[in-house]
Amino acid sequence: MEKFDLTILGGGILGTCLSYWSSLLYEGKIAVLEKEKDVALHTSGRNTGVVHRPFYLNPEKKKVFARSAQISYHLWKKYALLRNLPWKEIGTIEVAVEKEEVNSLEKYMSWALQNGMDESEVEYLSGEQVRAKEPYVHCLGAVFSKTDTSVDYKSFTSSIKEEARDQGVDFLFNFEVGKIFVENELLKIVNSRDGSIIETKFLINCLGGQAIDCAHKMRVGMEYTDLHFRGEYWQIHPDQAKCIERNIYSVPRHKELPFLDPHWIVRSDGRREIGPNAVLVSGAETYSGFFNSAGELLKKIFERPMTNKFKLFTNPEFLKLAKEEWMSSISKKNMLKRVQRFIPHLKSNFLIQKGSAGVRSSVIDPNGCFAKEVVELESPTSYHILNYNSPGATGAPAYTAFLIDKLEKKGLLKGLKKRKIGLKSFWDYEEIMENFNF
Template sequence: MAHSFDVIIIGGGILGTSISYFLSSLNKSKKIAVIEQAHKVAFHTSGRNTGKVHAPYLYNPIKKKLFAKSAFHGYEMWETYAKLKKLPFKKDGVIEVALDDKGIKVLEKYLKWGKENGLEDSDIELLNKEEIKKTEPEIKCESALCVYKDASTDYSLFTNSIMKDSEKNGTTLLLDTRVTKIRKGKDRWTITIDGEHEIHTKFLINAAGGEAVDIAHSMGVAKKVTDVHFRGEYWKVPKAYNNLTKSSVYSVPEFPDYPFLDPHWILRVDGSCEIGPNAVPVFSPYGYDKVENIKEFFPKMLEMLGSGARKAIFDKQFQELAVNEIQSSMSKSAMVNRVKKFLPKIDADKITEKGTAGIRSSIIDEGGKFVPDVIQIDDEASFHILNYNSPGATGALPFAAHIVNHLHEEGFFQCEDTEAQCGPWKFNEIIQKIH
């Protein structure tokens, strides 16, 4: 293993691997490495999600312009990449349902946002309850937003393929490798891995997902924010329900300022269906079980109580929502009953098998508010991406290209050829689209 690199990326999720893909495509002579502590890329959040390729109707075109553009172009890029690599990409759409007049107003706003973010009339339409019954007779609602430019895939397969392409470009992938210490020298970073070995880099990119805040703090960055972790759980439904709907079905979120989700009816790319996810508060980005959560309970609580998160966890509404999510974890019926509101045919007794759980990490600022958008921080010879959540997987390719272009334009890391061909795309053409 080489000990010195020009760039090291911490995090082998879909964003870290996509950044490595574009960096290695534009810089044939530079040494690039990706460090991932798991035994494979996309082992955590990137491979434990709904697998949806989201159309940008949920994102405010002014406040979340970059995310909306990334999702819009990400759909096209993943579709192209799937065809090139013969990976699954199923155009099955999504239906967002409103159960009351308040929800209908939200759907009207989403329709407006979707069109402002680039969706055509043929991509999205708002139907009343009589109209939706004609195409989806099992759905019960007052109104439904049908989004046809929405698809299903397997992001684990995408991430693995992108990483292999990056390795072909010369990127070094270090799996089963944990960063235990980072210190800054005169002209390079020294990174201690697995508690004993040292490697060096001129520039460091922190794309570590659930551990991104901890890494930033260890480097003296983003000290005024902290993160909280939520485990999203799924239930697999029996095959008899697989044709209940033609599309995935979401309901309008009742509390959009909080990272709590009403469980969805999810069509997977393999044709199976699931209910989920909820958002159960946990104490570790790897808090899939009791042992890990018990181990991290006191350190995480001390961190939260000493930060703006203290205001959030003592907020009465937050506490009520958290209790509801915990109940949905302890009681299968509690979760299934949320979906029964719009799919009354579902019988909780027939659902017996749990799906794979994933963990999402959300940032709380010093004022105790959840940060709604991604945080990008330039620091001395380093770049940090925090709070990279939904539609993170959908927009990973164009967003990664944006980051690489930003580093180049700001002089943090000069790329050799910004007109290079990156697989089926010209890099500068991607940048023109999202900017």
């Protein structure tokens, strides 16, 4: 049986970045368990691919996401240059279409600076000024975030995996985390594919959409539940792609709920897409249809705690919006209509085929409300990261550095030994920690 000091569950961008920092700073046996044959085959490789600047993040309510995104922008920029990975700084124009949305723009201008962006990176634009830059975009005003960047998070994660491997991390692929039990004060983790078992002193759960199920298996976070929302994209015909050069996002109309209008996106390879919507589905990997199997659907409906979801499902606004999202999954016309609010020029024949889809798993608290921040839960032998949603890919390198520091301070990394002479890194750990000034 293989034995590890630290085991990270999940080879998404979160687990992979965490394995990088832990092996950089500590000596000991570290493993990443991933059920697929490579990293980033789920949400981390199926997202919009934007390094989000934090102008739209409330610095109080979304402090961790905002700080992580701000610090990580500079980390990813340096890394992309070093490893020659795609980095297209194309900018995002976030538009207000209705009068009441204009107030949000003023807030965004101030949040941008509070979150550490430079004044030169953001500009308030009137509707006329937007049209001068992007003639096909209709709005009353906008915030232009000039340094938003298109990247490929799959290639970022794969590259960080290689760095972590060079530092000694074992990536165990085709390892589907099943049963977890304690024996002689050590955790045993069973691979449900072949029954093999590994032993570890401590585990960090970074299982994305399945993180809550794993936490519940260990009787942690029993007060929370989650729902899965699939974000779908439509590809734009190459002949029409050039008509808009920047990302176009619209101000969210329903701030407490995870429903945004789809955006116009410029991918790092130049393709344009619209999306994502947020279609309620039964599983974290339900990439088509609304459920993978009747069993999965029933499990989702009846899983405990049921009151969280019951409270949410009695919210008429949630039900109305969820229905609209389902409609935009079934009907291309419906999806199109939502983007035509701010790009009226867009026609049905510009949308040539569906692109990839990614699933966001949102945690619901006992009041029936969606968690706004990342949810961290601990037990003496485990730490669990839930609700690690957008802009999670942006913030991953800084957030995971912050996490390692926190675990060390809590005395949870007992099995590992701090390196006396640190390994060389392209990122400056001390500087990152100084920037997490809370």
